[in-house]
Amino acid sequence: MSLAARYLLQNKTRLALSLLGVALALMLILLLDGLVRGMQRQITVYLANTPGSVVATQVGVRNLAADNSLLPPGTEDDIQKIPGVARAIPVLSQSVFFELHDRKIFAYLIGYDPAKGGGPWRLAQGREPRQGREVVVDQTLARLHGIKVGQTVEVGGYRFPVVGLSAGTNSWMTTLVFVRKVELERYLLIPGLTSFVLVEPQPGVSPQILKERINQLSGVTAWLKPELMAADLRIYEGFFQPLRLMRGIAFLVGVLVVGLVIYTATVERQREYGVLKAIGAGNARMYGLVLSQALVMAFLGALLAVLLAYLVAWLIMVLRPQFLVVLEPSAILLALLSGLGMALLSAIAPVWVVARLAPAEVFRR
Amino acid sequence: MKAQKTAAILRVEDLTKRYGSGTAEVAAVKGVSLEVAPGEVVLIMGPSGSGKTTLLSMLGALLRPSEGSIQLNGTVLTALSERDLPRFRLREFGFIFQDFNLLSALSALENVVLVAEMAGVPRKEARLRATEILKELRLDKRLQALPEQLSGGEKQRVAIARALINNPSLILADEPTANLDSSTGHEVSRLLRHIAKEQGKSVLIVSHDTRIQDIADRVLWLEDGEFKEARTLAIDPVCGMSVERTKSPTATWQGQEYFFCSKGCRSEFLLEPHTFIQGEA
Numbered sequence A: 001m002s003l004a005a006r007y008l009l010q011n012k013t014r015l016a017l018s019l020l021g022v023a024l025a026l027m028l029i030l031l032l033d034g035l036v037r038g039m040q041r042q043i044t045v046y047l048a049n050t051p052g053s054v055v056a057t058q059v060g061v062r063n064l065a066a067d068n069s070l071l072p073p074g075t076e077d078d079i080q081k082i083p084g085v086a087r088a089i090p091v092l093s094q095s096v097f098f099e100l101h102d103r104k105i106f107a108y109l110i111g112y113d114p115a116k117g118g119g120p121w122r123l124a125q126g127r128e129p130r131q132g133r134e135v136v137v138d139q140t141l142a143r144l145h146g147i148k149v150g151q152t153v154e155v156g157g158y159r160f161p162v163v164g165l166s167a168g169t170n171s172w173m174t175t176l177v178f179v180r181k182v183e184l185e186r187y188l189l190i191p192g193l194t195s196f197v198l199v200e201p202q203p204g205v206s207p208q209i210l211k212e213r214i215n216q217l218s219g220v221t222a223w224l225k226p227e228l229m230a231a232d233l234r235i236y237e238g239f240f241q242p243l244r245l246m247r248g249i250a251f252l253v254g255v256l257v258v259g260l261v262i263y264t265a266t267v268e269r270q271r272e273y274g275v276l277k278a279i280g281a282g283n284a285r286m287y288g289l290v291l292s293q294a295l296v297m298a299f300l301g302a303l304l305a306v307l308l309a310y311l312v313a314w315l316i317m318v319l320r321p322q323f324l325v326v327l328e329p330s331a332i333l334l335a336l337l338s339g340l341g342m343a344l345l346s347a348i349a350p351v352w353v354v355a356r357l358a359p360a361e362v363f364r365r
Numbered sequence B: 001m002k003a004q005k006t007a008a009i010l011r012v013e014d015l016t017k018r019y020g021s022g023t024a025e026v027a028a029v030k031g032v033s034l035e036v037a038p039g040e041v042v043l044i045m046g047p048s049g050s051g052k053t054t055l056l057s058m059l060g061a062l063l064r065p066s067e068g069s070i071q072l073n074g075t076v077l078t079a080l081s082e083r084d085l086p087r088f089r090l091r092e093f094g095f096i097f098q099d100f101n102l103l104s105a106l107s108a109l110e111n112v113v114l115v116a117e118m119a120g121v122p123r124k125e126a127r128l129r130a131t132e133i134l135k136e137l138r139l140d141k142r143l144q145a146l147p148e149q150l151s152g153g154e155k156q157r158v159a160i161a162r163a164l165i166n167n168p169s170l171i172l173a174d175e176p177t178a179n180l181d182s183s184t185g186h187e188v189s190r191l192l193r194h195i196a197k198e199q200g201k202s203v204l205i206v207s208h209d210t211r212i213q214d215i216a217d218r219v220l221w222l223e224d225g226e227f228k229e230a231r232t233l234a235i236d237p238v239c240g241m242s243v244e245r246t247k248s249p250t251a252t253w254q255g256q257e258y259f260f261c262s263k264g265c266r267s268e269f270l271l272e273p274h275t276f277i278q279g280e281a
């Protein structure tokens, strides 16, 4: 076993406590990152899961999440006539409050034409709306509030019978509810109203070219889907920033934990390090000795952090299903890289101590 | 045994070390010259603060002299760059310290193996070599023991094994017996002489311990940073320190003159002289 490993194992309590400290800091980084990813995924959930790679909105609209888009009448047909368009899917959307028995729920009503698409992409139960005011609601929402297929939900005095439950349709702080477009038009009292159109190009036609062609229409702005999703995400920057700041703080805490442990251990062992230098260890070996202790600690801490993060993320999502914490395999990479950064930064002070050690001091008592 | 080379292995010329600068400047070693032959055991004695440790540190390439030159095996040490010094120390010197300075996290065997590995010896071979040396030093049953589980004498023998593992040409020891009881100290000093004579290594010892005089081929007296001409030293019968005849308090008892390191030792002696000289006669 290497000297660095021996030094780490020499004080097992200290090693265990500092590993826990590093792991908790790294876990916090992973969870905060997972929470931001989860928020981002929820914010863009509709656009990410529906067909089409180009979206047409009302001109001047800056995003879909906060601005209201209303297209001029007939836009859908105009788009359908543009060469290269395979499919134009009109969608009417409206934020509403559902009155449930216990409270009001903020929901994003999606009015779509089941024959054209743009509806729920995964049904957990029941079927899509076929007639009247039939709706499909998110299964998590249904579970939280005890809504069952066959029951009705109420919006402003209108009753909507639930005919299906969709999966993966929770959005950030809201939930998607699917209804037939004609029914939503009727509810809003404006027949033929469309918010935006999802456009699918024909095979071999680039979305960029299609976007330019649609932009020729008056009163219409065309977006590549990723552009519109990014625009939606920008509105929530204000939420992400504090989370990123906290992630940075967690990183610093990790650096301080590793740094303090390695620093005190180095100062305690100054004499032995001096002996090593005296009997012939060069500076590179000395730095390696200190750095590898930091690296081993950060690496083990990272592995522990990944386990803890998956466990805590699972707990959060079981206890609070409306939150989405996204931990992808890249989380392991994030943990390892953050750990590496922690190790390198935390080794600065101890390396400085070791570099300053005068080997002749070993003869002094 | 190797044919005795006439050339000195260590050649020191006009070595000076000054600490500090300006009015605060202290010359700890002043123009010292010295030659040590292969297999020779040299003991350097002198009062506290006379520059012994400073001299030893310079000879071991741990401290740069202010002036003068040191040659070991033909290499001019003082001309080596800072980068090359550690490697040179690793291969050419064996260091032995008063407080052993073993690495507390490593077993006896690992303490020795580490130094061989540092010099580039593959682990397996390093373990074989270290085991062999430790066996010769009668530590075969203590290979896996941690330093804290070893007695003082055992620790110093492990340190000697560590000093020998890379087959250095010069062993430098600073007060190697000071932390050992007298019989263990005697054993360790005899061991050092044995190594010098059997393996042809030069051994340079700095010590207060007068018992080491028995095993030294040559005793040098350092005072105020300079070697004083060889003079007969006397041993303080109370504390066992070696003292200079010309400068120390004296007392005569039963027709014999005794020399002391201090007035304290002298008055202690005069209270009950026979208790101090029984062993001597």
Ligand SMILES: Nc1ncnc2c1ncn2[C@@H]1O[C@H](COP(=O)(O)OP(=O)(O)O)[C@@H](O)[C@H]1O
Residues within 6 Å of the ligand: B019, B020, B026, B027, B028, B046, B047, B048, B049, B050, B051, B052, B053, B054, B055
């Ligand atoms: N690092 C240092 N800085 C300044 N003065 C020193 C230093 N090391 C030793 N000295 C001085 O040099 C002189 C010789 O010290 P030292 O070599 O330790 O003698 P010894 O080992 O014989 O006791 C003493 O006066 C001591 O105070």
Ligand SMILES: [Mg+2]
Residues within 6 Å of the ligand: B052, B053
């Ligand atoms: Mg000294």
